[in-house]
Amino acid sequence: MKTFFVIGNPIEHSKSPIIHKHFAQQCNVEISYERMFCNLDDFEDDLLNVIKGGLAGANVTMPFKERAFAMCYQVSERAQLSKATNTLTIQDGKVYGDNTDGEGLVQDLLYNGITIKDKKVLVIGAGGATRGCIPALLQQQPKQIVITNRTFEKASLIAKEIGSNTVVAKPTLELDDDYDIIINGTATSLNGQLPPVGDCIYDNATAVYDMCYQNDPTVFMQHAQKINPDIIVIDGLGMLIEQAAESFNIWFGQRPATKELREILRAS
Known part of the structure; x- marks a missing residue:
């Protein structure tokens, strides 16, 4: 065994x-x-x-x-x-x-009917979870992947190391409402907290994805749906299974x- x-x-x-x-x-x-x-x-x-x-x-x-x-x-x-x-x-x-991780994330997004091709994707966080998902997201040919993080230098480093014009870093204070898919790659939901981003990011998004999972919708999912009732919310259980x-x-x-x-x- x-x-x-x-x-x-x-x-x-x-x-x-x-x-x-x-x-x-x-x-x-x-x-x-x-x-x-x-x-x-x-x-x-x-x-x-x-x-x-x-x-x-x-x-x-x-x-x-x-x-x-x-x-x-x-x-x-x-x-x-x-x-x-x-x-x-x-x-x-x-x-x-x-x-x-990236393969698991992509497969779960597709399973839930969320296509990535030609979409603008915002990824919150600059730890191992974000690093793991970027290469697989890139293979799906998004319009752009924006990485943001409380410490901007960490987000900038990931974008630089990936070395693709499709991947850029942006400070949290400079985020706008121009994202189709928002992915929370931080562990904030495990502590019942929200990532440090403004509410405007949810306004026009089609879907938000929290890599964390709990028995009930995470605080990140609940908050996004409060701002935008039409938004699709998905937690990370499917990603966990697929990875x-x-x-x-x-x-x-x-x-x-x-x-x-x-x-x-x-x-x-």
Whole structure:
């Protein structure tokens, strides 16, 4: 039986163990997959300890994705572009990194009927979640991707590293109402807070997407719909399921079906 963890801080809310155990049953493989909490100062040491204990692989969530990237012996092209990893595979004691977040986000947007081609997309946040999604969003040929963050320099750095004229950074105080899709890549919803952006961004948007998920609509989703009652609101549960399916495929060479699991988790 192979051992896997999902590593983060916080982590108690994570549905990843449920998802991967469902995938394992569907694909007829045996795994152990559990949550692993890390103190902010202990991530590298904790990861090395479980690797020594026979770890087969791990998913990494906020706020460790960029630090996980730095620990990898080798990374995929999409992880290299994003400078963040959420999927680790351990072979012969070496860490191989990939990033399935962007694929998960795109697949969930498409599943919910939100097309990205020729659209103007605003991404809030400049952490590993944002880094992970930009390359996959670019493949969908948006008109423009605007990255904003409380610390503008971090957003500017991501735009510069991506190296595409389609991706630009903009200070939060300079945002307007000219966005079709708004994606919250921050963890503010986990604390019941809103990202530091003005309400005007929601006025003409078709959809908002929160990478976080909770049993009820997040405060970000509720606030957007209060400003614009016609806006479509989507949380990150579908993204979690789709990125997990891609991770499972990396580990086992099988991509599980996700529709049934979506229905199970939404009903729970």
